Amino acid sequence: MAVMGVSQGKKYGQTVPDPSKTKEPYDGQKIKRLLETLAVPLFTHLQHEIGWLEPEKVRASGVPLSRFDEIDALIDQHIRNELDVPSSLVFSLYHSPPYSQAPHLPWILRKVIVPWIAYWKHRRVCTSFNPSYSPG
Numbered sequence: 001m002a003v004m005g006v007s008q009g010k011k012y013g014q015t016v017p018d019p020s021k022t023k024e025p026y027d028g029q030k031i032k033r034l035l036e037t038l039a040v041p042l043f044t045h046l047q048h049e050i051g052w053l054e055p056e057k058v059r060a061s062g063v064p065l066s067r068f069d070e071i072d073a074l075i076d077q078h079i080r081n082e083l084d085v086p087s088s089l090v091f092s093l094y095h096s097p098p099y100s101q102a103p104h105l106p107w108i109l110r111k112v113i114v115p116w117i118a119y120w121k122h123r124r125v126c127t128s129f130n131p132s133y134s135p136g
Helices: 028-050 055-060 066-080 083-094 107-126
Strands: 006-008 015-017
Touching: 083 107
Parallel strands: none
Antiparallel strands: 006 015
16 A cells, blocks of 8 residues: 555554655556556456356356355345445446447337436436446
8 A cells, every 4th residue: 555655544444644655656657567467367367267157067066056046135135225226227327338238228218217317316426427428
C-alpha cells in the first residue's frame, strides 16, 4: 500500500492515510509491463478452468446435486432480498456497450421500460457510465 501512502486499519482493515509512507508516482509503463506479464498465465489458467467446469467433470467430482441446489437457493435468496432489480437493470443496461446485447432483455424492456420509465427513478446508478454507451 506504499503506492497510495496508506496503511491498513487495525480494526476493520480499511485504508487509512499514513504520513510516514511516501506516495510513489504513477508509472503507467510499469503497470503495462505487469499486465502484459500477467496476461498469458491468467488466460491459460482461465482456459483450463473452463475445461474443469465442463458438466461431465463437475458430475464426476462427486459433489452431490443437493449441494448445487443449496448454492442456487442461496443465490436466489440473495437476489430476491438484497438486489434492487430496477436499479440493477438500469445500471447493467447503461454500463454495457450497445453491441454487446447484454443483458439479454425483451425489446419492450430494453427500448421502452428501462430508458423511459425506470431510468428516471434510478438514474443515480448512471453517474459514472460512459456517455457513448446508450441502451440499445
